Amino acid sequence: MVIIENISETTEFLKNQIKNGKSIGFVPTMGALHQGHIALVEKAKLENDIVVCSIFVNPTQFNNPEDLKKYPRTLEEDCKMLQVAGCDLVFAPSAEEMYEETPVLKIDFGYLEQILEGKFRPGHFNGVGIVVSKLFNIVKPTKAYFGQKDLQQVAVVKRLVKDLSFDLELIVCDTIRESDGLAMSSRNRRLSSSAREVAPKIFESLLIGQKYLFEGLNVEETKQKVVEWYENSPEFTLEYYEIVEADTLNPIEKKHEGQKTAIVIAAFLDGVRLIDNIVF
Numbered sequence: 105m106v107i108i109e110n111i112s113e114t115t116e117f118l119k120n121q122i123k124n125g126k127s128i129g130f131v132p133t134m135g136a137l138h139q140g141h142i143a144l145v146e147k148a149k150l151e152n153d154i155v156v157c158s159i160f161v162n163p164t165q166f167n168n169p170e171d172l173k174k175y176p177r178t179l180e181e182d183c184k185m186l187q188v189a190g191c192d193l194v195f196a197p198s199a200e201e202m203y204e205e206t207p208v209l210k211i212d213f214g215y216l217e218q219i220l221e222g223k224f225r226p227g228h229f230n231g232v233g234i235v236v237s238k239l240f241n242i243v244k245p246t247k248a249y250f251g252q253k254d255l256q257q258v259a260v261v262k263r264l265v266k267d268l269s270f271d272l273e274l275i276v277c278d279t280i281r282e283s284d285g286l287a288m289s290s291r292n293r294r295l296s297s298s299a300r301e302v303a304p305k306i307f308e309s310l311l312i313g314q315k316y317l318f319e320g321l322n323v324e325e326t327k328q329k330v331v332e333w334y335e336n337s338p339e340f341t342l343e344y345y346e347i348v349e350a351d352t353l354n355p356i357e358k359k360h361e362g363q364k365t366a367i368v369i370a371a372f373l374d375g376v377r378l379i380d381n382i383v384f
């Protein structure tokens with residue numbers, strides 16, 4: 105496995121692979137890797153000749169400077185995990201390497217950035233759109249792997265690939281959970297042990313919502329019951345709990361038979377912002 109910090113060396117390395125007819129699987133990350141990322145790398149390994157993983161804590165997608173500062177950075181540990189998972193190239197640029205100048209380009213994802221994460225993290229998806237486009241241009245992947253845990257990011261990247269005609273296939277992989285149901289996330293390591301103990305309630309609240317919908321409650325009734333349920337757990341500050349159509353993220357009033365539905369949540373626990381979702 106090679107580790108490259110430089111864009112031109114990365115493109116040179118990959119140009120040779122592409123010239124030799126190799127397919128490239130790409131897993132973009134911000135590091136602080138966990139089994140969720142490794143599952144993406146392993147899938148990419150099975151489906152491609154070469155696997156590239158990028159590790160870059162992208163400053164332009166953080167609307168909160170404190171969050172950017174606290175984002176865990178564990179490059180050495182990450183590289184060890186990637187080596188074991190069979191990654192071939194780690195692209196780990198500095199912010200100066202990625203952004204010679206602050207980008208002036210603004211990507212407006214319309215409705216997709218006015219709701220949920222977009223509403224609470226203004227500018228976030230513009231930053232994601234720009235960095236993902238830059239990474240796609242640098243790596244030129246055959247297939248790119250994203251986790252369903254970031255459901256709205258998946259919708260945004262789908263739009264990006266379509267609107268900018270990126271010649272690649274997007275592969276969306278299931279959320280990987282701890283044995284108690286907590287969705288794996290780089291942010292989990294910032295939780296205190298007492299917060300970590302109650303953190304699985306986030307997933308539990310998604311399953312409770314799903315149960316109410318299956319019992320025939322409409323969206324408003326379900327949301328109200330879940331919000332009430334959270335009143336007994338004052339350690340959580342709910343930012344949103346929404347029930348939407350899973351692909352478009354359009355609001356729905358009631359779950360209909362055969363309709364692909366998502367319940368999405370963002371909540372603060374112990375000062376750490378966690379997100380999760382289920383699709384059914």
Ligand code: PAF
Nearest residue numbers: 132133134162232235254
């Ligand atoms: O999901 C992430 O880790 C990031 O948003 C991504 C896709 C690597 C872009 O910085």
